[in-house]
Amino acid sequence: MNDNSLKVGSNEMELVDFRILNQQEDEVYEGIYGINVSKVREIIRVPALTELPSTPEFIEGIFDLRDVVIPVVNLAKWMGITEPEGLEKSSRIIITEFNNVLIGFIVHEAKRIRRINWSDIEPATFMSNSSTVDGNKITGVTKIEGDNVLLILDLESVVQDLGLYSPDVDAIPQELEKFSGLALVLDDSSTARRIVKEALIKMGFQVVEAMDGQDGLEKLEGLYDTYGDSISEHLKLIISDVEMPRMDGFHFAANVKEDGRFANIPIVFNSSISDHFSEGRGMEAGGEAYLVKFEASTFYDEVARVVRAHMK
DSSP states (O other): OOTOOOOOTTTEEEEEEEEEEEEETTEEEEEEEEEEEGGEEEEEOOOOBBTTTTTTTEEEEEEEEETTTEEEEEEEHHTTTOOOSOHHHHOOOEEETTEEEEEEEEEEEEEEEEEEEGOOOOOOGGGGOOOOOOOGGGGEEOOGGGEEEEEEOTHHHHHTTSSSOOOOOOSSSOOOOOOOEEEEOOSSHHHHHHHHHHHHTTOOOOOEESHHHHHHHHHHHHHHHHHGGHHHHHEEEEEESOOSSSSHHHHHHHHHHSTTTTSSSSSEEEBOOOOOHHHHHHTTTOSSSEETOHHHHHHHHHHHHEEEEEOO
């Protein structure tokens, strides 16, 4: 599914536009949603599924895809939406891979691929008061044609709900090399920032947090105001997510590496996107390492390696 024509630093992403229908009394409403193409393996018709006992209602079952067992989530049920009847013909399964986990999501219709600039995507803060969709399940919103709004779903939280992704900061060894100085952490997820912050504090760093790439650049300017040209002696590391509203991690990194004041500060990407193309884009953008969220021992080993290399 990936389109390798996306350029590093372009601050663009590609989304699979899909639809979820919501039956409310006598009316059917169409919800417009999206998922990053980088997380999509393929889109298929719904096959025969094997039901699993003692699983959440939103788990429709499993099926075998080329000798790989794929769990299947019904997105409408996961979001608490009442489905209209008779959707079998148009429904599809979006096969995804992120956090090194393969999982399928049933949607009512897969429409198209959209290329959208991250600057046009806003955090979904207003969704916390939504009566139809849990705001915690939405990571961003963007306007599309016809004054419609596309919602970007936080499918990673499904993986957490399934217990397939349970970051364990305690897995970092107690006896480890200690570092000092500051680390800047960029992630639009407060949960992800907390996990990374706890790991870095265990390693001896003090942590400055940013919510997205734009906020990250503003935090860098603030640190430069404090430390001036000696900033690299104090800020030892930047950890950045890739998918963030307003400015993504690749565009942020390109800006940092083009600025002589910050170009020598190492950047480590920490993303749920686990495809090799994104890893390559991260290296092209100037990253020193590309990590998949969140494997504690790998995180420590790579961060330690990167910091040691820049201490020489």
